[in-house]
Amino acid sequence: xxxxxxxxxxxxxxxxxxxxxxxxxxxxxxxxxxxxxxxxxxxxxxxxxxxxxxxxxxxxxxxxxxxxxxxxxxxxxxxxxxxxxxxxxxxxxxxxxxxxxxxxxxxxxxxxxxxxxxxxxxxxxxxxxxxxxxx
Numbered sequence: 001x002x003x004x005x006x007x008x009x010x011x012x013x014x015x016x017x018x019x020x021x022x023x024x025x026x027x028x029x030x031x032x033x034x035x036x037x038x039x040x041x042x043x044x045x046x047x048x049x050x051x052x053x054x055x056x057x058x059x060x061x062x063x064x065x066x067x068x069x070x071x072x073x074x075x076x077x078x079x080x081x082x083x084x085x086x087x088x089x090x091x092x093x094x095x096x097x098x099x100x101x102x103x104x105x106x107x108x109x110x111x112x113x114x115x116x117x118x119x120x121x122x123x124x125x126x127x128x129x130x131x132x133x134x135x
Contacts, residue, residue: 001104002097004083008132011096011107011116018084022092022111025075029090031068035061093126100134107132 006014039061076086085095085106092111097104098119108118108129118129 002083004097005099005104006083006096006107007098008107008116008119008134011098011109014082014084014096015109015115017082018079018094018109019111021075021078022094025072025079025086025089026092026111028068028072028075032065032072035065035068039065087126098134105134 039058042057042061072089076089079086079094083097085097087093087095088110093108094110095106095108096116098107099105100119104122105119106122107116108120108126109116117132119132119134120126120128120130
């Protein structure tokens with residue numbers, strides 16, 4: 001059972017706080033992916049000939065990775081503090097616990113959507129999204 005249940009209206013009102021956090025989370029995850037790719041290329045370059053790179057680059061990449069990772073974790077923690085369940089870090093997919101009669105369901109939203117317009121059962125996931133209203 002969730003600590004808090006949202007009505008669709010309450011969840012949509014909370015989007016003013018959720019949206020920037022979810023958008024920042026997606027941006028941090030993209031930056032992590034870019035940094036990981038740059039790190040992998042650097043490792044290949046070093047393994048290939050051991051030269052032709054800035055000796056500060058490995059440290060800079062590690063610092064970038066750590067900073068972006070910490071920022072992503074902070075976004076997730078803030079979203080959870082608001083009572084939101086983070087489902088997909090890369091898409092900014094979040095769920096808001098809700099009730100449909102006595103049944104616990106989830107109001108579903110992801111970065112890029114204007115408002116919360118879908119819900120799904122707890123065991124259904126994103127693929128089981130149904131349009132609101134809950135009845």
